[in-house]
Amino acid sequence: MSDLKDLIRAEARAAGFDAARITTPDALDARTGQRLAEFLSAGRHGDMEWMASTAHRRRHPIEVWPDARSIVMLGMNYAPAGNPLAVLGEPDRGAISCYAQGQDYHDVVRTGLKRVASCLARASGADVKVFVEKPLAAAAGLGWQGKHTNLVSRRFGSWLFLGAILTTAELLPDAPETDHCGSCRRCLDICPTEAFPAPYQLDARRCIAYLTIEHKGHIPPEFRKPIGNRVFGCDDCLAVCPWNKFAETAHHAKLQALPANHAPPLAELLGLDDAGFRRRFAGTAIKRTGRDRIVRNALIAAGNSGDAGLLPAVERLLGDCSVLVRAMAVWAVKRLAEPDHADRLQAQHAPGEPDVDVRREWVWPAA
Ligand code: B12
Ligand code: SF4
Numbered sequence: 631m632s633d634l635k636d637l638i639r640a641e642a643r644a645a646g647f648d649a650a651r652i653t654t655p656d657a658l659d660a661r662t663g664q665r666l667a668e669f670l671s672a673g674r675h676g677d678m679e680w681m682a683s684t685a686h687r688r689r690h691p692i693e694v695w696p697d698a699r700s701i702v703m704l705g706m707n708y709a710p711a712g713n714p715l716a717v718l719g720e721p722d723r724g725a726i727s728c729y730a731q732g733q734d735y736h737d738v739v740r741t742g743l744k745r746v747a748s749c750l751a752r753a754s755g756a757d758v759k760v761f762v763e764k765p766l767a768a769a770a771g772l773g774w775q776g777k778h779t780n781l782v783s784r785r786f787g788s789w790l791f792l793g794a795i796l797t798t799a800e801l802l803p804d805a806p807e808t809d810h811c812g813s814c815r816r817c818l819d820i821c822p823t824e825a826f827p828a829p830y831q832l833d834a835r836r837c838i839a840y841l842t843i844e845h846k847g848h849i850p851p852e853f854r855k856p857i858g859n860r861v862f863g864c865d866d867c868l869a870v871c872p873w874n875k876f877a878e879t880a881h882h883a884k885l886q887a888l889p890a891n892h893a894p895p896l897a898e899l900l901g902l903d904d905a906g907f908r909r910r911f912a913g914t915a916i917k918r919t920g921r922d923r924i925v926r927n928a929l930i931a932a933g934n935s936g937d938a939g940l941l942p943a944v945e946r947l948l949g950d951c952s953v954l955v956r957a958m959a960v961w962a963v964k965r966l967a968e969p970d971h972a973d974r975l976q977a978q979h980a981p982g983e984p985d986v987d988v989r990r991e992w993v994w995p996a997a
């Protein structure tokens with residue numbers, strides 16, 4: 631059994647993972663399922679409807695696969711090389727969360743998981759399935775669920791991607807990790823949108839990662855200023871975690887930030903059409919979000935920039951095909967243009983505007 635564990639650890643390292651530990655399906659108690667149910671019944675998942683429709687499978691690993699006997703939990707370090715919050719002081723550029731600056735992590739983690747899973751299946755003759763769950767990572771001792779709700783590791787801080795392999799193989803479990811947050815509350819206090827109703831709980835509807843990446847509709851006015859120049863995700867609660875001081879920069883070649891994806895100029899993002907967007911972000915997690923949502927986010931960042939030099943690019947988007955884009959172009963115009971110029975643009979565009987939400991943006995004061 632320990633030979634098999636050694637083999638799994640060696641294969642995990644070769645596949646690019648930085649940590650590999652074992653737990654069993656019965657290491658999770660009923661509280662995990664209850665907490666997921668509470669999160670969903672409070673509506674905290676927003677429009678991520680898949681979370682509600684797959685909840686029955688995600689309550690407990692046994693629901694995924696009753697025959698599973700062990701779980702291999704894997705962690706991949708994606709710690710950035712510099713301070714990920716420095717870009718927040720450059721208002722003419724878009725802040726892209728460091729998890730998305732390299733190649734698409736979904737593909738990188740999935741490829742690694744498949745490699746470790748097939749090695750385990752070959753060596754043991756057991757069946758395997760791949761999966762992800764934070765409470766299982768804590769049960770396996772990879773870290774603990776911090777007050778920001780993500781897994782924190784004493785070795786890697788808050789910068790770990792997670793993956794899991796369920797298997798019918800009997801493996802000796804590792805010890806779980808305990809909570810080392812203590813009285814710290816840095817992550818809770820820095821959140822720009824007050825997305826934590828309580829320690830260890832997140833209301834995704836208020837989280838900038840949700841609003842800029844997952845949310846398909848208009849971003850509610852109350853969040854537009856706090857979003858600042860964040861055009862894809864947010865690193866604030868992770869970046870301030872004191873446990874990051876032990877983290878080493880990510881070494882997986884595919885997770886290194888691509889220079890073009892580190893703080894792109896807003897002027898460039900505002901000029902993207904569909905084809906340009908697909909070319910620009912091919913192979914990254916950003917491509918999944920689509921051009922309209924990224925341009926929507928870049929318009930919010932432009933509106934917050936105070937840079938009237940961005941106004942011509944913003945004005946061009948007043949006639950865009952996407953209502954998401956037109957609505958935020960109106961908001962950005964109102965924030966950047968002199969009042970008489972904004973009035974002229976309103977007289978030119980508002981009367982022929984077919985969409986009710988965009989018309990409403992024209993009449994709302996620019997909050
Ligand atoms: C949906 C989702 C999101 C949503 C919701 C996030 C959330 N915290 O629930 C949004 C879009 C907001 C999001 C954002 C981010 N995400 Co995300 N996301 C997921 C996903 C797909 C599912 C998470 C989920 O099921 N949430 C539902 C709730 C119920 O689960 P929960 O977080 O465990 O919350 C419960 C506990 O906190 C618990 N609880 C309550 N009280 C208490 C008390 C104690 C003591 C404890 C221990 C627990 C506890 O109950 C909560 C419900 O209230 C996972 C991948 C996966 N399949 O697991 C990635 C995942 C969680 N995301 C990840 C990342 C990296 C991010 C971002 C950092 C990306 C970014 N930079 O923009 C941000 C971080 C924001 C944050 N502070 O969480 C990583 C996290 C890795 C890690 N080290 O934990 C994951 C695991 C993906 C991966 N494969 O690695 N994400
Ligand atoms: S990712 Fe940003 S917005 Fe979301 S909870 Fe963390 S600090 Fe708040």
Ligand code: SF4
Binds near residue numbers: 782811816
């Ligand atoms: S910042 Fe502090 S409270 Fe938040 S996860 Fe890290 S140690 Fe825990």
